[in-house]
Amino acid sequence: MEDKNQESNIGDTCNLNGNCSPPTKNISIDLNHAKNIDDISTPSELKFDEDFEFEDPDVTAKRKEMEKCLENPDIVNIEKWQSFAKSKAGLIADEYRRRIWPLLVGVTRDEMTEPPSLDELSTHVEYNQVVLDVNRSLKRFPPGIPYEQRVALQDQLTVLILRVIIKYPHLKYYQGYHDVAITLLLVCGDKASFPLLCRLSYGPTAPLAPFMQTTMQPTQHLLNYMLPVLRRADDKLADCLDKAGVGTMFALPWYLTWFGHSLNRYSDVVRLYDYFLCAPPLFPVYVTAALVLHRAPAVYACDVDMAMMHCLLSRLPDDLPFEDILVTAKKLYDENDPTDLEAEVDALERREEEQRRLDEERLRQRRVERAGRNRAANGVLARLRRVLPRSPLARGAALAAAAALLAVYAYYRPDLFTR
Amino acid sequence: MTGSSNDHNIAGLKQKKVFKIIVLGDSGVGKTCLTYRFCEGQFLDKSEATIGVDFRERTVRICNEEIKLQLWDTAGQERFRKSMVQHYYRNVHAVVIVYDVTKPETFHSIASWMQEVESHGLTGAPRVLVGNKCDCGTPESRLATAYAQRLADKHGMPLFETSALLDSECDNVESIFMTLAHKLYSKQPLRVVRVEGEPGYGVVTLPRQRKPHITTGTDNCLCS
Numbered sequence: 001m002e003d004k005n006q007e008s009n010i011g012d013t014c015n016l017n018g019n020c021s022p023p024t025k026n027i028s029i030d031l032n033h034a035k036n037i038d039d040i041s042t043p044s045e046l047k048f049d050e051d052f053e054f055e056d057p058d059v060t061a062k063r064k065e066m067e068k069c070l071e072n073p074d075i076v077n078i079e080k081w082q083s084f085a086k087s088k089a090g091l092i093a094d095e096y097r098r099r100i101w102p103l104l105v106g107v108t109r110d111e112m113t114e115p116p117s118l119d120e121l122s123t124h125v126e127y128n129q130v131v132l133d134v135n136r137s138l139k140r141f142p143p144g145i146p147y148e149q150r151v152a153l154q155d156q157l158t159v160l161i162l163r164v165i166i167k168y169p170h171l172k173y174y175q176g177y178h179d180v181a182i183t184l185l186l187v188c189g190d191k192a193s194f195p196l197l198c199r200l201s202y203g204p205t206a207p208l209a210p211f212m213q214t215t216m217q218p219t220q221h222l223l224n225y226m227l228p229v230l231r232r233a234d235d236k237l238a239d240c241l242d243k244a245g246v247g248t249m250f251a252l253p254w255y256l257t258w259f260g261h262s263l264n265r266y267s268d269v270v271r272l273y274d275y276f277l278c279a280p281p282l283f284p285v286y287v288t289a290a291l292v293l294h295r296a297p298a299v300y301a302c303d304v305d306m307a308m309m310h311c312l313l314s315r316l317p318d319d320l321p322f323e324d325i326l327v328t329a330k331k332l333y334d335e336n337d338p339t340d341l342e343a344e345v346d347a348l349e350r351r352e353e354e355q356r357r358l359d360e361e362r363l364r365q366r367r368v369e370r371a372g373r374n375r376a377a378n379g380v381l382a383r384l385r386r387v388l389p390r391s392p393l394a395r396g397a398a399l400a401a402a403a404a405l406l407a408v409y410a411y412y413r414p415d416l417f418t419r
Numbered sequence: 420m421t422g423s424s425n426d427h428n429i430a431g432l433k434q435k436k437v438f439k440i441i442v443l444g445d446s447g448v449g450k451t452c453l454t455y456r457f458c459e460g461q462f463l464d465k466s467e468a469t470i471g472v473d474f475r476e477r478t479v480r481i482c483n484e485e486i487k488l489q490l491w492d493t494a495g496q497e498r499f500r501k502s503m504v505q506h507y508y509r510n511v512h513a514v515v516i517v518y519d520v521t522k523p524e525t526f527h528s529i530a531s532w533m534q535e536v537e538s539h540g541l542t543g544a545p546r547v548l549v550g551n552k553c554d555c556g557t558p559e560s561r562l563a564t565a566y567a568q569r570l571a572d573k574h575g576m577p578l579f580e581t582s583a584l585l586d587s588e589c590d591n592v593e594s595i596f597m598t599l600a601h602k603l604y605s606k607q608p609l610r611v612v613r614v615e616g617e618p619g620y621g622v623v624t625l626p627r628q629r630k631p632h633i634t635t636g637t638d639n640c641l642c643s
């Protein structure tokens with residue numbers, strides 16, 4: 001984030017199609033895909049830090065308090081850091097985050113060891129997948145970062161990810177893990193981010209651990225908690241989503257990456273991480289629910305159609321009031337403890353299972369019917385159908401014409417028919 | 420013909436017909452860029468890994484009728500396939516399987532993608548095979564077309580080799596999806612009266628074929 005050069009090297013030689021021929025159209029930064037981080041200059045983190053004069057007085061006071069605590073961090077208890085991270089504006093700036101994030105998850109200085117070189121790790125079975133995703137994570141780097149620096153950071157990112165999955169071989173890399181890792185790396189650097197990522201990935205309450213199992217089943221199950229939370233908060237909205245059959249897939253990247261993949265503003269991402277680092281593991285799902293609640297008017301205005309709804313929800317606008325959303329999420333969490341929701345989630349999953357079974361049954365039946373129909377329609381019939389006109393009227397007319405012609409023919413050549 | 424096309428809309432909620440196309444293939448073969456190229460008409464410079472499924476659409480015109488093509492762009496990583504993407508196979512009309520011509524392993528996994536497609540009952544759905552990134556590597560390093568063609572023939576699907584990156588290949592990308600759109604359009608149930616063109620042929624050709632018969636018939640008769 002230190003670098004603030006303007007768009008100096010958008011057109012670098014590394015593109016996502018592999019590092020092959022240079023792209024023909026490098027300068028096209030105005031993609032309609034969604035505004036990317038480069039396009040938004042005003043709310044960037046840097047600007048935020050510089051504009052002290054516009055800072056909320058509460059935030060200024062908090063900043064002062066944080067600075068005081070950081071002067072002698074050993075005598076400050078974890079609750080204090082947590083309250084900084086959760087309250088309005090979170091940890092405010094990366095210079096504070098760099099020091100406080102490790103404290104929030106209980107990482108000590110001794111754990112911040114020198115990373116190995118990339119070459120040492122390149123034989124890992126997931127190496128190619130990780131490199132593939134890391135190479136495509138350009139959007140997540142600060143705009144205008146010099147090419148060499150970015151490549152160095154990408155190597156650090158690859159090392160960081162591989163180190164964790166080497167240390168815990170039962171944890172599986174998933175696409176999106178790199179989005180979490182890059183956020184930690186950008187804020188804390190390569191030494192501190194390793195133990196941080198380890199804490200998030202390994203252990204019974206590690207928030208990323210469910211995502212790293214052999215299948216995505218545990219993730220899907222946890223994401224399903226969003227629906228009863230929504231249902232309890234706004235029955236009508238839940239009905240609307242249910243009718244569209246939109247499911248929870250739109251929120252999957254939010255949950256898997258703690259919104260790192262889906263938000264365009266870096267400052268929003270790190271703000272959320274401040275909170276998530278000291279919240280219960282399921283808290284991001286409640287934020288997801290709060291976010292959908294916030295967008296209720298747009299959901300109501302949307303066609304009741306799976307595709308449309310998925311499209312609407314999955315693309316996040318840039319001006320989301322995350323402070324409010326976090327407050328709502330906290331309230332939702334306090335009112336609907338995950339353990340209270342279990343029965344509803346189970347019921348929901350049973351219903352889905354039943355639906356899936358019905359679908360499969362229908363599919364099988366259709367297949368049987370189709371096979372039967374194909375047998376019945378022999379070649380002649382099929383050919384006849386192709387030759388004959390399809391409307392019953394036209395078909396009748398054609399038949400009548402054919403009969404008349406036959407009669408005329410028979411009249412002139414009776415010999416052919418009498419013999 | 421135009422009158423009968425209205426018949427179809429009585430049951431449907433929308434004016435436009437919607438065809439759902441699912442795009443499959445290994446991670447990093449360019450599924451996102453390909454769908455982006457078709458829907459937005461340009462190359463996606465900073466494409467990222469797709470997590471779960473993404474969605475794009477474009478309206479095209481076939482036989483004077485507007486058709487909406489919905490492209491479901493899926494995550495390539497295997498762990499997303501099993502439980503996650505399942506849901507999106509529902510009501511799919513056509514399938515695009517993409518591989519990277521410079522990475523043989525992505526071609527070899529087509530077999531498992533085909534299996535996946537079949538397990539969802541999409542055997543009868545129109546499918547195309549797309550070899551992407553034909554701008555990359557040297558001709559020797561790229562997978563031979565003949566080799567890919569053999570596989571495509573085996574599964575009875577057309578093969579396209581293209582590049583989502585090159586502007587010059589834009590038409591080719593266009594034809595991939597338009598081929599599917601045309602196929603889907605003509606594949607609509609035959610009892611729908613408005614299968615464009617076909618019924619007309621029947622009406623016209625049948626009497627024409629018979630008429631010469633009459634004249635020759637009468638000629639013969641007069642001679643004998």
